[in-house]
Amino acid sequence: MKVYEPIKHVKVKDRFWGGYKKVVESEVIPYQWQALNDELADLEPSHAIENFRIAAGISSGEYYGTVFQDSDVAKWLETVAYSLRNFPNTELERRADEVIELLGMAQANDGYLNTYYLLKGPQNRWTNLRDNHELYSAGHFIEAAVAYYEATGKTKFLDIVKKYADLIECTFGAEPNKLKGYPGHQEIELALVKLFDVTQNERYLKLAEFFINQRGGTPCYFEEERVRRATIDTALTWNSEENVNFGLGYEYQQAHRPVREQTEAVGHAVRAMYMYIAMADLAARKNDESLKEACERLWDDVTNRKMYISGGIGSTLNGEAFTAPYDLPNDSMYCETCASVGLAFWANRMLRLEVHGKYADVLERAIYNGTLSGMDLDGKRFFYVNPLEINRHQKSRKDQSHVKSERQQWFSCACCPPNLARMIASIEDHVYTRSSDTIFMHLYIASEMETKIGNETIRISQQHDYPWRGDIQIDIQTTALTKFGLGLRVPGWCKRATLQLNGEELSMESLFNGYVIVERTWQDGDQLRLLLDMPVEKIRSNPLVTMNQEQIALQRGPIVYCIEEVDNGSNLAALRLSKDAQFAIEWQDNLLNGVMQINTSGHRIQPFDGLYTSAVPKKHAQTVYAIPYYAWCNRTPGEMRVWIYED
Amino acid sequence: MKVYEPIKHVKVKDRFWGGYKKVVESEVIPYQWQALNDELADLEPSHAIENFRIAAGISSGEYYGTVFQDSDVAKWLETVAYSLRNFPNTELERRADEVIELLGMAQANDGYLNTYYLLKGPQNRWTNLRDNHELYSAGHFIEAAVAYYEATGKTKFLDIVKKYADLIECTFGAEPNKLKGYPGHQEIELALVKLFDVTQNERYLKLAEFFINQRGGTPCYFEEERVRRATIDTALTWNSEENVNFGLGYEYQQAHRPVREQTEAVGHAVRAMYMYIAMADLAARKNDESLKEACERLWDDVTNRKMYISGGIGSTLNGEAFTAPYDLPNDSMYCETCASVGLAFWANRMLRLEVHGKYADVLERAIYNGTLSGMDLDGKRFFYVNPLEINRHQKSRKDQSHVKSERQQWFSCACCPPNLARMIASIEDHVYTRSSDTIFMHLYIASEMETKIGNETIRISQQHDYPWRGDIQIDIQTTALTKFGLGLRVPGWCKRATLQLNGEELSMESLFNGYVIVERTWQDGDQLRLLLDMPVEKIRSNPLVTMNQEQIALQRGPIVYCIEEVDNGSNLAALRLSKDAQFAIEWQDNLLNGVMQINTSGHRIQPFDGLYTSAVPKKHAQTVYAIPYYAWCNRTPGEMRVWIYED
Known part of the structure; x- marks a missing residue:
């Protein structure tokens, strides 16, 4: 199999991405550092650094946070590593070194490094792979250590994760004395491939392969584990026995069947992305045509049936998951920032297996739209869920309370902001x-x-x-x-x-x-x-997408546009673009850090008394202003639409 | 205040309603009787009659069912009473008399009659008015007894409920030694007015007035009750302390402020309807202008801002409740059959306060559309939730699992089928x-x-x-x-x-x-x-209803139409009615028990590979067939739409 290598050490001189990278360096990294250290007032504490300090024996107290709180520290370190490539910063590097020092102090003698279990019950490690994200957090540390090693040449962090990976390799595998498990949340598989790439230690590649090959086997490891867990006194986290896997079965973790037999993207979208990345990585490293074919089938399903025009994926809150083909609701979806970041990373990996515009087109769609929308222009507030429509009813919808109409400062489950930050900080790796x-x-x-x-x-x-x-x-x-x-x-x-x-x-x-x-x-x-040529294009959905009927989206170049209440008044649903509309574009230097704004002619259907009428409603002509979707909600919050009715 | 009296003893000679009344008599009443007696195989038992047998001491065992299981028996008796007016039936009347006998045996010496508390802990009666539906079930018994008395002249049942109402009147009221509570689920208020009408006993009217006037006062009775309940060993039912009132506060029960100060319809839609009925009834009986005005304001809010074209109400599963004005999703709504039945009954009561077409129009809309849709043409299967759209994604939507795309046999919470049955059996009372x-x-x-x-x-x-x-x-x-x-x-x-x-x-x-x-x-x-004149009308929504943009509904006379997959193929969202379409109507004697079918010209947008395109999609001309909405899902189940795109 012919494979293509990424070209590293690209130096970004780009106004658009340079601006974002500077925001990550000057705002996001320091802000996240404060969050990790509970220095932000009015926010739920993260406790992530404190957990390590307790585990290291230099502070006292109890574990606090999600089971994967450690991974926030890992993603911060990974982002720092990438950022140092563009913005050398001794002070920041010193701080990262101190955190790495702390990780080393917290690490158990045998290499184990997960503060949740170290503090809550070390005897229970590896007893709930389904829910408790141990291997997931380990993967993020490995990714961070590889990035830090590549950026700084320092080996301390790499040594820590090698020791941990060695322990994991002694614990899991095909050999008779090893556990036959695999992660409930994929991540370590792709990380182990990265670790192999820098160490050339085949055992890491073999372990990644084991996790991927083992997945979805019968009987299901998570079932065996659940039975064994009955004798262990430990509370479930991040799942519930009443509604296991959100009613999705093992499709939730893509463990419903062996990965090579998977043809449809199902379950939790971020988990899926991380698994597909590892599959593509292993296909390249092991010359594995069957894995490559599985990736191609899954790529086709995701991008041709389950992807929003923004590059968003995950149509429902329930399990933060994929649903049926063409089911792409614009107001109740999940479209987690992390999932689009994962999609971009997966596209990058597919490009290493085959040079094809279909991969780069999706990569570009994701990085310019549904990922960037996850952060405001200042790098201070974040969306976890990226809607394509905020309508006038959104705020009163208790069943859609996961859809925020304004970005939030930080999240108790803070996966998305650091994930986006590491994507931006390493954007040049995709070129x-x-x-x-x-x-x-x-x-x-x-x-x-x-x-x-x-x-x-x-x-x-x-x-x-x-x-x-x-x-x-x-x-x-x-x-x-x-x-x-x-x-x-x-x-x-x-x-x-x-x-x-x-x-x-x-x-x-x-x-x-x-x-x-x-x-x-x-x-x-x-x-x-x-x-x-970069004219404004009117994009239509496949009519199998029931919710986008009679609507168009505006796209110019790679940028998907939206309309906002602040420019166009309230009840955006009643706006109509004219079928014969001409589009004018205008560079707006002082708008949203500089954007090409679109304006066009349209009209607005006028409300009337009551609900229903057999009369033809009145219209008022109105100019419609569209801005890039990624930049929405950076002014007065309000309604927003990507799909706009046409008449 | 001028009030208008209903004219009773109207004899129905109507093909349409006569057919439905016969179905209720020959199918629904016997079927519900079997359900109440757990004689239907493959269904969760009702246990409703058995609960009474145990309470009466002629059977043993434990209480089973919802806290308001008794009300299913009451609604059956009420339906039987109305039905006997049209279809004298000695055997059925004898059976009803036996049930009434059983109620008498189950009734406590002091008049109390609720099998949940009688069997689960009589000492705890009246300790959880917020959740446990005691007064609600009492109300249904009173309604049934009044109906049975009026239909048969027999007084036994009336005596039973008078004794119970007397106990309630001794328990609740403004006097110092009485409880200051009111029902969590309204119903007894309107029933007490009916009891007053047949007995002319002012104490019943006064008690109804007390419940209505007391509601929404400060401090909230449900809060006081909750504090007292802390010392009682009883599990919560039908509510949870983690998410009290589904996050809606006391708006859920319309107890957030005094009823005369309520201007917007909020909370659980059925509760709201039953309360508004009692308010209208009391306004008429007590010449109370302030209650009448409150009813008028609420009527305006419900029918001009929160009502589906079907006469359905309740836009969300969460609390089965009203949401914001114009928030009328067609696929995720609740639109409970009971709520539309309640709306019809309320319209009837408003017509007693003022002769106005606005009330009769809504009455007609509800009885011909969103209520009847709750039952199949054979009277054997029922919808609880009445969607206006079943799209191709519906079945895979775990977060919309309350929306069934086929009618069900019976429900463990079986409020809707008997409610619809009593409406049909007494439809002549609205003429x-x-x-x-x-x-x-x-x-x-x-x-x-x-x-x-x-x-x-x-x-x-x-x-x-x-x-x-x-x-x-x-x-x-x-x-x-x-x-x-x-x-x-x-x-x-x-x-x-x-x-x-x-x-x-x-x-x-x-x-x-x-x-x-x-x-x-x-x-x-x-x-x-x-x-x-009864041409086919193209109905449009107020553009403030975001979800009905560019769509029309077809209505002919009082009948709202829909399109079904069985007539028009799958993916109904991609169908377009032509803007200049002509409509042909044809009487179809063998279709759906005889309906006027509409057909018209349209086209279908053709699917293409992938999701998004800048090309103009292809269209195929197609004849579109529409049938009455009430009759949907009586053939091969599939997609359905009331609102159809126009192009």
């Missing part, structure tokens, strides 16, 4: 992949990168004002004349693209899976100019 | 009201009635094929020339009506609150012919 002789440019993020083709060093820089303008300038520097292919993605949303090499137009007639591949002997100073 | 000199015809139900104007006997018969045809023939018989007014309602849905008296056209120019009043000296044999 390029390569084979031995071809470099693929998946994302247009202004940046500089360097790689080797044979013995020659190739530097490629992108300059442009993406996502607002489609005029992409690419400069190539080489140490000598070098033959290689350069694949430029023509985004799925783009209907007309032209390409010039040193001022001469190149043919765009034959694309390879959505990429134009320029294969030649490059010389230093070569310049490409890719012009992507 | 007429009168003042001393004017008779008002509110509903067009083919029937014969008799009343007195002065000393003269007036007989009025209606002949027609309503609701299918608007040609109403009215024959008047008098014992002598008699002067009186006859008010005929011109339904709100009717845009053109003509009236002939003995073949000569009368002016329809001035209507009194939607009624044409023919005032004259009538002679025996006079004949009126009212012609109501």
Whole structure:
């Protein structure tokens, strides 16, 4: 199987992403640090650092927080690691080193490192894999340690997680004396692959493979574990015996059947994403065609039947889960920020198995829309759930209380903000992949990168004002004349693209899976100019999506737009875009940190007394203003719609 | 205050309602009898009769069922009473007498009659009015006893409930030694007014007034009761201390403020209806303008802001409650059959306070649509929740599992089927009201009635094929020339009506609150012919109803139509009615016991691969067939829609 390697150490010079990365460095990381240390007034304490201090013996008290509170610390460290690549910061690095020191102190002699069990009952470790997230938190530590090692070269953190991973490897596996379990919340599988990548220790890869292969077997490990647990005095967390797995059975954890036999995306969306990532990673590392095929089938199901136009996934609060194909309610969905982050990461992994625009299109859709919407422009408030519609009834809907119409400061279950932060801090890792002789440019993020083709060093820089303008300038520097292919993605949303090499137009007639591949002997100073037509597009849903009938969404380039009450008045449902509407775009420098605003003609159906009428209701003409969806709820809170009625 | 009396002993000769009444007599009453006696295989036992047998000392065992299981027996007896008026049936009457005998045996010496407390802990009676429905069940017994007395002239049942009501009157009231409580679920208030009407015992009226006036006072009785209950060893039923009143506060029971200060319909919809009925009844009996005004305000709020086109009410499962104005989701609502039955009964009571088409229009909307939809045409299966849309996702929606896409055999909480049965069995009680000199015809139900104007006997018969045809023939018989007014309602849905008296056209120019009043000296044999134009109407919602945008409902006469999958294929959401569509109607004798079917031209948006497209989707022309909403789900179960997209 041909696989493609990511190109690391890309330097971001992008106005859009550079701004977000700065926000993560200057706002999110310090803010999350305060949260982890319970320094934020008026908020439920996190206790995450304190749990480690107690476990380390330097503080006293009891464990507090969710069973996976440790993972918040891990994700903070991972974000710090990525951020240090762009923004060296001695003070921050010193603080991270101190936290790592603390982890080392808390770690048990045998390598075990989970403060929930260390403080609540060490004898009960590994007795509730279904619910208690031990392997999940371990995975996040491994991811963080790998990132920190790669960013700083320091090995202390890596040593801690290797010791822990070694313990896990001694505990779980196919050998007769080992437990046959696997995580209730997938995560460690993909982390173990990363650990293998930096250590080349095959045992980590084998353990990841074991967890993936073991999953969904019969009899179900979680059942065996449940029976054994009857003799243990420990309360259930994060699940209930009255409504186990939210009524979804083992589909909730994607453990209903062996992973290679799974053809439909089911259950908890974040769990699913993390599992699919590990499957793709293992397919690449082990040349496993059956895993690759399973990934392709699942990709097709998620992106062609269960994904919001925002790149959001998870149609219901119940189990934070996928539901039936085309069931995409805009007001009651879950669309957890973490799930879209996971989808972006999965797309990245699929691009390592096959260069195909279908993966990069979804990657781009997720990073510019349903992930970024999870954070305000200042990096201070966060959405966990990302609705595509806040209607006039939302606030009074007790059964939709999970859908907030304003971002919140922090969450007692704080998975999403740090997940988004680590995505932004490492966004450059998604831009390029390569084979031995071809470099693929998946994302247009202004940046500089360097790689080797044979013995020659190739530097490629992108300059442009993406996502607002489609005029992409690419400069190539080489140490000598070098033959290689350069694949430029023509985004799925783009209907007309032209390409010039040193001022001469190149043919765009034959694309390879959505990429134009320029294969030649490059010389230093070569310049490409890719012009992507970027008109406002009216997007319609498949009519099998019952809730989007007679509605359109506006998209320009990769950016999905929405309308907000603050620009358009209340009861956005009664707005109509004209079927023959023309769209004007205008750069608004002072709006929402700078956005391309869309305005168009429409009208509003006028309310009348009472509820029902056989008369034709009156209309008033009105200009409709749309802003990027990712930037909604950064002004006066109110209604919002992505799907807008057309008449 | 002028009040209007209902005209009793109307004899129904109506094909439509006669059919339903026969179904109630021949199917529903025997079926419910079997259910009450646990004679239906494969169903959760009711135990309702058995509870009484145990309480009576002629059987042994423990109480089983909801806290208001007794009320199922009461509603059965009430339905039997009404049915006996139309269908004398010695065997059935004997069975009812036996049940009444059993009630007498179960009744405590002091008059108390509630098997839940009699069997579970008689010392705890009246300790949880908030949740445990004692007064509610008592109310249903009183209603049943009054009906049985009026139908048969027998007094045994009436004596039983008088004894119970006397006990309640000694227990609750303004006097210092009495409890200051009122029911958590309203019902006894309206029942006490009925008991007053047949007994003329003012104490019953006073007690009803006490319950209504006491409600919503400060401090809240339910709070005082809760504090007292702390010393009583009794489990909560039908509520939970973790989520008291479903998070709705005392709005849940409409006990959040005094009833006269209530301006918005809130909380549990059935409770609200029963309370509003009692308020209207008391306004009439006590000449209480403030109660009447409160009723008018609440009527306006319910019918102009919170009522489905079907006459359904209650927009959410959470508390089976009203939500915000115009919040009328079609797929997740509650729209309990009982609530629409209650709305019909309330409309009837408002017509006794004021003759106004707005009340009769809602009465008609409820009885022909959202109540009848609660039962299949055979009277064997029932909906509790009456959706206006079953879409392709419904069955997989775990968070909408209360919405069934097929009627069920029976319910463990079986309030709805007997409530609908008693409405049908007494439908004739809604047809007429009168003042001393004017008779008002509110509903067009083919029937014969008799009343007195002065000393003269007036007989009025209606002949027609309503609701299918608007040609109403009215024959008047008098014992002598008699002067009186006859008010005929011109339904709100009717845009053109003509009236002939003995073949000569009368002016329809001035209507009194939607009624044409023919005032004259009538002679025996006079004949009126009212012609109501009944085209298919396209009904639109107020645009403040976010979920009905760009959709129309079809209504013809009082009948709201729907489209079903069995006639129109799957994914009904993708169907479009043409904006310039013509509607054809056709009488289908063999369809759904005979209905007027609508067909019209439309098209279907064609699905495509994937989810989103900037292309304009293809359409296929298709004939669309609509059937009456009340008759949906009587063939192959599947999707259904009342609101249909138009393009």
